[in-house]
Amino acid sequence: MNLTQQRFFGFQNTPFLWEKSLLELEQFLWTPSKLSIGEKISDTIRLGNYVERLVSYELHQHSSIQVLKENVQIISDKVTLGEIDCLLMDHKEAVHLEIAYKFYLYDATVGSDFLDHWIGPNRRDSLVLKLNKIKNKQFPLLYSKECASFLSELKLKANNIQQRTYFKAQLYIPFGTKIDFKQLNPECVCGFYMDIEQLQKFSDCKFYIPKKLDWLIEPHKDVDWLNFEQAQKRINEFHQKQSAPLCWLKQTNGEILKIFVTWWTVHTS
Known part of the structure; x- marks a missing residue:
């Protein structure tokens, strides 16, 4: 099995971080077919971009899904406001999909509740920061005036588009401890x-x-x-x-x- 296939296999076997809704963020829950990936993805791109290509491959193989646009830069006065990961049609429903694949460690000394405790391996990011970024920056981007002209080219209106996350993660707990899980998928x-x-x-x-x-x-x-x-x-x-x-x-x-x-x-x- 080549490296691309090994990565794709591991990615597909990674569960979604939560089911249905978390902090009003709803997952795009589906069960894609177990696939062999038929393309080589560059080893020079960042892990987040690599995962986006894996998700794209999955989506393109699904008969009920039509991918409309991917990695759309929304720009105002030469300043990039953000990026829309994917716009698709699922059957006849338009969906704005934000993709994330993260690695979080449980540190009970951080924050005050269960979600606060999940941080990046180098303590520079956290689950809550990522969730808030999706909720308060990436999802609202769809309703910006800069996005309206782009959507009109696709004959879509923001109010008719569902917003979903495709959020998978690997979680790690401190050696020798047990965690009582809440909200997230154990x-x-x-x-x-x-x-x-x-x-x-x-x-x-x-x-x-x-x-x-x-x-x-x-x-x-x-x-x-x-x-x-x-x-x-x-x-x-x-x-x-x-x-x-x-x-x-x-x-x-x-x-x-x-x-x-x-x-x-x-x-x-």
Whole structure:
């Protein structure tokens, strides 16, 4: 299986982060067919753009969906106001679709409620920030005067378009803890995270550190594994840049886990 297919397979197997509605954001819930991807996607684009191409491929294969426009830049006086990820017809219903695929870690020290606790691996973004961006910036863009002329070319009016998210995520919880889930899909949990000191507990294991696009791939044994000392050196190089790498951890019994190793100290209490 080539890399594009491995990424697509992992992406398709990632669950939606929530069902129906979350903070008034409704998911575009559907069950696409399990597909083999028939095109090569560039390895030089960002992960978010790569996922958009995977979603586009899915949508184009579905007989009831007609993709009208994708990645539409909305511009005013030479300033980009934002981008509409996708406009489509689902049967006879027009849909504005915003696409997201995220990696979040649960940190109970952040914020005051369950949704607040989900942050990016490097603490620079969060689930709540992303949800608010969709709700308060990306969705309202459809109703801007700058978007009206674009919609008129498609013979559409903003008030007749449904707005939906296509939001998938991988969730990671602190090593050695359990989380009581609310609002989000617990099936999105696919691993745990720890800091460099906690990693010492796995000194007899093997490691693999995939590049960012390969974070989509489901772990398998056919990679060039590192021993603990080699992995620790590589991880420290990431940490010097305040970057938390995703790693595959192969235990002595052959089981493979997905973990983040954070440059910041993990508090589990």
